[in-house]
Amino acid sequence: MTDTLLSVSNLRVSFPTRSGVFEAVRGVSFDLGRERLGVVGESGSGKSMTGRAILGLVRPPGKVTAGRLELNGQSILNLPEKQMRAIRGSRISMVMQDPKFSLNPVMTVGQQIMESYRLHSGQSGRAAREKALGMLHAVQIRDPERVFDAYPHEVSGGMGQRIMIAMMLAPDPQILIADEPTSALDVSVRNEVLRIMDKLVSDRGMGLIFISHDLNLVAQFCDRVLIMYAGRVVEELAAKDLHNARHPYTRGLLESLPRLDHAVERLSVLERQDGWRDEIRPNGA
C-alpha cells in the first residue's frame, strides 16, 4: 500500500423505520490503496451498503455519516449531487451482481458503453465508438463489432459481466467496487471473468473493493480482507493469513465450508453471538 486512494472512517448508514432507526452500516473504517480489498460477510451484514454509501447512492430517507470519507485526500462525504455525479463513473465505479438485470435491456451494448465514456470524457461519438470497441476487446470479447450492436438479452451471463466491466472501466476510474460480480455466473466462467477484471484493475493501478460472501474466492483473489458482521468490521487481515483468523465469527465462517483436503463428518453450523455486534476490534481502528 503505497498511497491511499480512499480513506473511510466510522462510516454509518441509517434508515428511519417505523420501529426506530435501523443502522445498516455501523462505523466501518478502512483505507484503500492500489490493491484488492475483499469485503466478506453474510447477507445483511452491510457490505453492499458500504459500497453504495461510498458512491453516494444511498437514497433518501437513508442517511450516511462518517468521520472521514476521502478520495485522494478530498472529502466526498455528502457532496452535492452534481459534484458527486462527476465522481461517479469517472473516478469510482461499480460492477453489480447480475448482468441480466444490471444492463438496460432496450439499449445496445455499444450505446451503454459509450454513454458513460462520452459523459465523462466529452469525446465525440466516433472516438467513443473506438474506445468502446477497444474496451470490448480488452475484456476479451472475440467479435467486438458484433457484440457492440447486440442487445443484453442476446449475450450470455459471463459475456454480460465482461461487458459490464468494459462499461465501468471505460472512463478510467481509480477505484472499482465489485459487488458480488461473480455470484450470478456459472462456476465455469467465474474464474475467467475474475482474471480479466484482475488484469485490467492491476494494469491500471486501480484500487478494487471486492464484495463477496465467498470466503475462498476472496482468499484466492484479494490482498486484504475485511470481515463484516452486523454492519461492522469484526476482523481485518491479509488474505494469506485468513486461515489463521482469530475472531470466532471468521473461524465459524471458515468451518462451515466443506473441505477437499480432509473429510468432515458434519459441517459446523455458523454460530452468532450478540456480543460481537458491539465489541471493539482488537487491532484498533
Add this chain to the structure above:
Amino acid sequence: MTNPDMVNGPGQAGLPPVKGGMPGLGPSRWRRRAKSVGGVAVSLVLTLLGLLLVTFIIGRVMPIDPVLKVVGERATQAQYDAAYQAMGLDRPLWDQFLRYMAEVLRGDFGRSISTGHPVVEDLKRVFPATFELALLGTLIGVFVGVPLGVIAAAQRGGWIDQIARVVALVGYSMPIFWLGLMGLLLFYGILGWVGGPGRQGIIFDGFVPTVTGMILVDSLIARDWAAFRDAFSHIILPASLLGYFSLAYISRMTRSFMLEQLSAEYITTARVKGLSEWRVIWGHAFRNIFVPLITVIALSFGSLLEGSVLTEIVFSWPGIGQYITKALLAGDMNAVLGGTVLIGTCFVALNLISDILYRVLDPRAK
C-alpha cells in the same frame, strides 16, 4: 486475444456463430420479423371472421323480428312472407351467414330503418365525428398523463405525486355527464370561452367540403381558418373531458410502470455511471415502459372510439355512440350490427398497430 484457449472459452457461448443464424442480429432478424407479421395477419383474419360470426348470431337471436320492422305492423301475411323470402330468412343458417359475409365484404350492411339511409353512409358520417373526438381526447390524455405519471413516479411521495393522485381519483370517480354539464355551464354559459354543443356553429354548418369527415382536418384542407377555429372551440371541451378521463387512467398506469422500472438494477447502473437524474429517468427507465404503455394507450383510445355515449349526448355530438344507442332503442338491427362490426374492426386494427409497435420498440419482442 493473445490467449489461444479463449477462442473456445465458455464465455463466448452466448453468441452462436455468425453463419448459424444469429438470433436477433443481421438480416435474419428481418426475415423472422416478416414471418411473425405473417402470423399476425393470419390471426387478424381469424379474429375478424369470429367477429362477423358473433354479430351474425346476435342478429339472429335478438328477439326483434327484422321482417316486421321492414314491412310494418299492418302488413298482410302475404306481404310478410314475401319480405321474409326476399331477406333470405327461409334459407339454412350457414347459407345466410355466407351471404351476410359476402355483403359485409362488399361494404353492404343493409339499410338503416330509423334513418332510411344505407348503414354504411350513416357510419361514414358518424364515425369520423367520434374518431376526431377520441383522437384528440387520447392525445390530451397521453401528452399530459404520461409526463405526469413519470414525474409522479420519479418524485414518489412529493407534491406532484399527491396532485397527480387527486387528479386521477377525481377522474375515476366523477360521473362524466355531470362534469360535462358543469363544463358547459362554466366555459360556455358563463365565460363564453368555448363553442356550445354540437360540432359546429350554425353559420359554419355544411360549409366545409367533406373529405375525411373530421371537421378540424377538412377545414385545414380547405384552408378555412374561421371554420377551423369554430370547430376547435366546439371540440375542445368534450375532448378535454375525455382527455381528462384517459389522463387519469394513463397517468396512474405510467406511474406504476415507472416505479417498477426505477427499482430495477440497471437504474443503479445508470446512476453509477454518473448520469443526471433526467437522463436516468427519460433515457433509461422511460424507454423500458414503452410496451406496456402502448397497450394502455391503445386500450384507452379503443374505449373512447367505442363511443362515449354520455359525452356525445351531453354535447349533442353526432358520433357513433349516439348512433348505435338510438338504433338499439329503435330495434334497428342493421345499424347496430354495422356499427358493432366497425368498432370491432377498429379494436382489431388497434391491436395490430400496437403489436407492430412492440416489435419496433422492444428488441426483446420476438
